[in-house]
Amino acid sequence: MTSSVLGTPLVDWVAAAQIAARVAPPGPTASRDELAALVAGLREAASAAVPHVLRVTRMSPPDLTPPPGAGEGTLELSQVYVVDRSRWALANTEVMASLTDGVAESFTAAGDKPVSPATALVGAAQVGAVLAALSSRVLGQFDPYSVLDPDAGAAPGRLLLVAPNLLQLERDLDLVPADFRLWVCLHEQTHALQFTAAPWLAEHLRAAARDLLVGLSESSRQLAEARLRDKLTTAGRVVLRAVRGQDGSVAHGLLTPDQQRALEEVSAVMALLEGHADVMMDAVGRATVPTVRRIRAQFEARRDGQGAGTLDTVLRRFLGMDAKLAQYRDGAAFVRAVERDVGRDGLNAVWSGPEHLPSAQEIADPRAWVRRVHG
Structure with missing residues (x-):
C-alpha cells in the first residue's frame, strides 16, 4: 500500500x-x-x-x-x-x-x-x-x-x-x-x-469515485501552484462555506461545476443506499425489535445534533457529516414515495442495473424515476 x-x-x-x-x-x-x-x-x-x-x-x-x-x-x-x-x-x-x-x-x-x-x-x-x-x-x-x-x-x-x-x-x-x-x-x-x-454496484461506484478523485486531485494541484494570495482566498472561502453548512464538505468547495454535478450523481446513489437501509431497518417492526420506535426517536434527535456543542457542530459540517445525514433522509423519502406508487417489488427494479439508479433530480422527484423506469 x-x-x-x-x-x-x-x-x-x-x-x-x-x-x-x-x-x-x-x-x-x-x-x-x-x-x-x-x-x-x-x-x-x-x-x-x-x-x-x-x-x-x-x-x-x-x-x-x-x-x-x-x-x-x-x-x-x-x-x-x-x-x-x-x-x-x-x-x-x-x-x-x-x-x-x-x-x-x-x-x-x-x-x-x-x-x-x-x-x-x-x-x-x-x-x-x-x-x-x-x-x-x-x-x-x-x-x-x-x-x-x-x-x-x-x-x-x-x-x-x-x-x-x-x-x-x-x-x-x-x-x-x-x-x-x-x-x-x-x-x-x-x-x-x-x-x-447488484454485483455491478461496487465497481460502478468505484469508477465514479476514481473519476472524481482525479478531478479533485487536479484541482488541488492547481491550487498548490497558485499564488499565495489566491491560495489563502480560496482556502478561506472553502472552509467558511463548510462550517456554515453551505457545501457538503471542504472537498466540495474545491470542485469545478462539472465535478460538482458528478458528485451530485454519486451522492444520489449514496442517498438511495442509505435511505433504503434506513427504511428497511424500521420495516421489521416491533415484533422483531420491540423498542424500535424509541430507538428511532432517540437516533433522530441525535442526528439533529440535540445536545451537541458548537465544536461538534462545526466538526460535523467541516467533515461533510451533515450532508451524509441529509442523504439518509432524502433517500428514505425517495424509497417511501416510490413504494407508495409501485410497491416494494417495483422499487427493487433499482437494483437491476446502473441505468435504473436514480439521478440527483429523481431523488428529489421520485415520480420522475417511476415514470422513467416503469412507464
Missing part, C-alpha cells in the same frame, strides 16, 4: 492508519466480561439480522449459501468483524487505497512529476486526522471492496461493527442493548444485501 509501479501513491496509507490509531479518542471503559458479551452479542445480532432483511426487502441475492461450518438455516451476506476504533481506521485506509488505486499513476502518465514520499506523508497526516475524528462516530459499515477468499465460499465484502461506539451510544441513550444492536445490524446487512443482489 505504500508504493506503486510508477511512484509513490497519493497518500501513505500505512502511516495514515497509524496516525488515526494514535489520535483517535479512547472508547468507554468496560470489564473483560462486558466486552466479551458485547462482541458475542454483536455477532449474534449480525447473524439474526439476515433473514429479517431478506424478508422485508423482498430481494433474492444469487448463490446465498450458509457459511462453512454454520448451523442449519444460517445464511451469510458478508464476513462480520467486530472491531475497535483503530481497526476501523485501518480498514478504511484499505478501502481508500483501493478506491484511489491508479490515481497517482494517471498524473505521472499525463506528464506530472511522481508524488514524493513527503507529499504522501502529508496526505497521511490529513487522512489520519479525519479518520480519527470519524472513528468515534461510526457504528457500523459495510465494505464491498474486500473480497475475502471467494473460492473458499466466503461472502464478498465485510461488515465492520465498531464495538466501543455501539456500547457508548446505547449507554448514552439508555437503549435496550439487544434491540439496538439488532437494529444497527439490520441497517448494515441491508447494505450487504444491496451489493450482493
Whole structure:
C-alpha cells in the first residue's frame, strides 16, 4: 500500500492508519466480561439480522449459501468483524487505497512529476486526522471492496461493527442493548444485501469515485501552484462555506461545476443506499425489535445534533457529516414515495442495473424515476 509501479501513491496509507490509531479518542471503559458479551452479542445480532432483511426487502441475492461450518438455516451476506476504533481506521485506509488505486499513476502518465514520499506523508497526516475524528462516530459499515477468499465460499465484502461506539451510544441513550444492536445490524446487512443482489454496484461506484478523485486531485494541484494570495482566498472561502453548512464538505468547495454535478450523481446513489437501509431497518417492526420506535426517536434527535456543542457542530459540517445525514433522509423519502406508487417489488427494479439508479433530480422527484423506469 505504500508504493506503486510508477511512484509513490497519493497518500501513505500505512502511516495514515497509524496516525488515526494514535489520535483517535479512547472508547468507554468496560470489564473483560462486558466486552466479551458485547462482541458475542454483536455477532449474534449480525447473524439474526439476515433473514429479517431478506424478508422485508423482498430481494433474492444469487448463490446465498450458509457459511462453512454454520448451523442449519444460517445464511451469510458478508464476513462480520467486530472491531475497535483503530481497526476501523485501518480498514478504511484499505478501502481508500483501493478506491484511489491508479490515481497517482494517471498524473505521472499525463506528464506530472511522481508524488514524493513527503507529499504522501502529508496526505497521511490529513487522512489520519479525519479518520480519527470519524472513528468515534461510526457504528457500523459495510465494505464491498474486500473480497475475502471467494473460492473458499466466503461472502464478498465485510461488515465492520465498531464495538466501543455501539456500547457508548446505547449507554448514552439508555437503549435496550439487544434491540439496538439488532437494529444497527439490520441497517448494515441491508447494505450487504444491496451489493450482493447488484454485483455491478461496487465497481460502478468505484469508477465514479476514481473519476472524481482525479478531478479533485487536479484541482488541488492547481491550487498548490497558485499564488499565495489566491491560495489563502480560496482556502478561506472553502472552509467558511463548510462550517456554515453551505457545501457538503471542504472537498466540495474545491470542485469545478462539472465535478460538482458528478458528485451530485454519486451522492444520489449514496442517498438511495442509505435511505433504503434506513427504511428497511424500521420495516421489521416491533415484533422483531420491540423498542424500535424509541430507538428511532432517540437516533433522530441525535442526528439533529440535540445536545451537541458548537465544536461538534462545526466538526460535523467541516467533515461533510451533515450532508451524509441529509442523504439518509432524502433517500428514505425517495424509497417511501416510490413504494407508495409501485410497491416494494417495483422499487427493487433499482437494483437491476446502473441505468435504473436514480439521478440527483429523481431523488428529489421520485415520480420522475417511476415514470422513467416503469412507464
